[in-house]
Amino acid sequence: MTPGARHLYIHLPFCAHRCGYCDFVTAVGRRAQHAGYVDALLAELELERSVLAPRLETVFLGGGTPTFTQPRALQRLLSSLPAADEVTVEANPETVTQELARMLRAQGVNRISLGVQSFRPHLLGVLDRVVQPDTVRRAFYHFRDAGFDNISFDLIYGIPGQAASDLDADLADALELGPEHLSCYELEAKPGTRFTHAHGDELERQAEAMESYFELVVERLTAAGYRWYETANFCRTSEPSGRRDLRSRHNLAYWLGRDYLGLGVGAVSTIAGRRWRNTPRLAAYMQALERETAPVRELEPLTREVRHRERVMLGLRLDEPLLLGELAEVVDQRAVSRLERLGLVLRDADRQTLALTPRGRFLGGGVTADLLA
Ligand SMILES: C[S@@+](CC[C@H](N)C(=O)[O-])C[C@H]1O[C@@H](n2cnc3c(N)ncnc32)[C@H](O)[C@@H]1O
Ligand code: SF4
Numbered sequence: 001m002t003p004g005a006r007h008l009y010i011h012l013p014f015c016a017h018r019c020g021y022c023d024f025v026t027a028v029g030r031r032a033q034h035a036g037y038v039d040a041l042l043a044e045l046e047l048e049r050s051v052l053a054p055r056l057e058t059v060f061l062g063g064g065t066p067t068f069t070q071p072r073a074l075q076r077l078l079s080s081l082p083a084a085d086e087v088t089v090e091a092n093p094e095t096v097t098q099e100l101a102r103m104l105r106a107q108g109v110n111r112i113s114l115g116v117q118s119f120r121p122h123l124l125g126v127l128d129r130v131v132q133p134d135t136v137r138r139a140f141y142h143f144r145d146a147g148f149d150n151i152s153f154d155l156i157y158g159i160p161g162q163a164a165s166d167l168d169a170d171l172a173d174a175l176e177l178g179p180e181h182l183s184c185y186e187l188e189a190k191p192g193t194r195f196t197h198a199h200g201d202e203l204e205r206q207a208e209a210m211e212s213y214f215e216l217v218v219e220r221l222t223a224a225g226y227r228w229y230e231t232a233n234f235c236r237t238s239e240p241s242g243r244r245d246l247r248s249r250h251n252l253a254y255w256l257g258r259d260y261l262g263l264g265v266g267a268v269s270t271i272a273g274r275r276w277r278n279t280p281r282l283a284a285y286m287q288a289l290e291r292e293t294a295p296v297r298e299l300e301p302l303t304r305e306v307r308h309r310e311r312v313m314l315g316l317r318l319d320e321p322l323l324l325g326e327l328a329e330v331v332d333q334r335a336v337s338r339l340e341r342l343g344l345v346l347r348d349a350d351r352q353t354l355a356l357t358p359r360g361r362f363l364g365g366g367v368t369a370d371l372l373a
């Protein structure tokens with residue numbers, strides 16, 4: 001096997017404004033710094049190039065809002081990156097123009113992850129999104145017109161003020177456009193934030209409804225022919241043009257415990273049993289790379305046990321059985337038997353695999369926590 005990481009993540013932190021619920025490493029505006037930030041990313045790429053395999057499988061530009069980055073700086077970044085089979089860019093609908101979509105396609109981007117969140121104007125308002133539902137549709141068609149045949153939508157549920165009928169309508173609106181892939185996330189509201197303060201009671205009410213929302217999401221999307229391949233992720237299986245595997249190859253690499261290099265402010269890397277996280281401070285990150293030195297990094301100790309537990313937790317989120325092998329060390333065999341009797345887990349002793357049943361997948365993290373010795 002060729003050595004080196006075959007998956008590259010690049011963090012572009014800039015956003016037009018900050019949404020109340022967001023906990024990612026972001027920086028508002030700073031247009032004058034976009035070009036300098038791309039210089040810093042390319043300097044970090046040069047410093048770390050030796051850990052990458054000669055041929056990459058995936059590149060993922062995430063944010064922040066990658067498509068808010070000044071187009072010329074974004075184009076320069078894309079044209080300087082190593083080629084890969086799957087190149088994804090996260091896009092916010094209001095930033096997408098015909099020119100931008102064409103530029104991304106011309107630079108080798110072949111997958112788009114569009115931050116839709118909801119099609120309901122009142123819920124978009126609660127999330128501080130500036131966008132209107134028609135802007136989402138326009139962005140989608142700009143990408144289609146530019147030749148993108150692999151588009152993913154991000155949707156959020158459990159939004160303050162949301163009813164099951166709102167979620168149903170969001171899913172129907174998404175399905176009408178027919179993206180190749182959908183990620184549907186439960187809203188996570190961090191305690192102590194302004195958002196949580198503002199919506200406290202309503203967040204509690206939403207938390208009680210979360211399980212039924214999750215079931216609704218899975219029911220609607222699988223009935224429409226999507227494969228529920230990871231707890232929160234769905235891809236189209238039926239398409240006229242052939243039999244492409246439309247799972248996110250980049251995210252699969254995380255879930256399968258593969259090595260990846262992360263570049264940029266706050267980015268995480270996991271390579272050869274080591275994990276580090278770049279400083280989340282933009283100025284410190286850029287200053288270090290101006291001097292062509294690595295930014296300050298926080299090292300996370302990754303013992304064999306931690307790695308194995310993580311592999312089990314992530315692997316059981318997938319719809320394919322997890323090959324246990326040496327991972328069996330961290331799995332409690334008595335818990336497996338108990339959960340098997342409850343119809344939550346499937347064990348194949350011959351193949352040495354473990355999988356969650358559909359009911360087990362709905363209960364998700366709780367079942368996995370029980371399994372880990
Ligand atoms: C890196 S984020 C943001 C991408 C892009 N800037 C946007 O806002 O659409 C990627 C996705 O994470 C999800 N997300 C962000 N914050 C979340 C939260 N607090 N709870 C659940 N999902 C969240 C959203 O669906 C979002 O599209
Ligand atoms: S646009 Fe996306 S990354 Fe930026 S603050 Fe909003 S949710 Fe976070």
